[in-house]
Amino acid sequence: MSSNRDIDALIDMMAKLPGLGPRSARRAVLHLIRKRALLLTPLADLMQTVAATARECVTCGNVGTSDTCDICASPKRATGELCVVEDVADLWAMERSGVFKGRYHVLGGTLSALDAVGPEELRIPKLISRVTDESITEVILALNATVDGQTTAHYIADQLGADLRVTSLAQGVPIGGELDYLDDGTISAALRARKQV
DSSP states (O other): OHHHHHHHHHHHHHTTSTTOOHHHHHHHHHHHHHTIIIIIHHHHHHHHHHHHHOEEOTTTOOEESSSSOHHHHOGGGOSSEEEEESSHHHHHHHHHHTOOOSEEEEOSSOOBTTTTBOGGGTTHHHHHHHHHHTTOSEEEEOOOSSHHHHHHHHHHHHHHOTTSEEEEOOTTOOTTOOGGGSOHHHHHHHHHTOEEO
16 A cells, blocks of 8 residues: 555656646656656656755856856856846756857846845846956846846846846747747747847
8 A cells, every 4th residue: 555655646746847737647657667667767866866966056046966057167158148047947948049159147036026026036136246247248138028027127237237238039039928938949039139128
């Protein structure tokens, strides 16, 4: 009986993942059990390793296995361009497009009066200091095209001042759309056609 409880607990835990409901979680767990040696055991080992080693980059907020992510550590990425995104999924979506060759800054969310999220709850003060410390010449605001995303973009543009080039993604990103759900071509087109804020 205890094994059934463990399997049910695994299904319940898997159902909490984005995109998986109870039925999908059940199918995934059954598949993993059937392919135990090929999938389940290596997956469990990798999850344990990642749980022990994953950390947030102290510079940009990306997720990796060291204190400074590969993007921030690369001298080739020091182009003077800094792309500001809402969360790590958005950073990874931008990287998948392969178009942007600068560095990133993950805010950790957007400003929201309803949820009591102000600039101090996000990584906006760190962004302001990075712009000065890293001799940034352009800040690209690649925030989701939502009300909160646009509010955050305008706030950041005001804080950075008129002396710095501040741009945002242009065509290709639909109103209400989220970067993580866009295809690579759409992200590429939006990045190339960015405009002054």
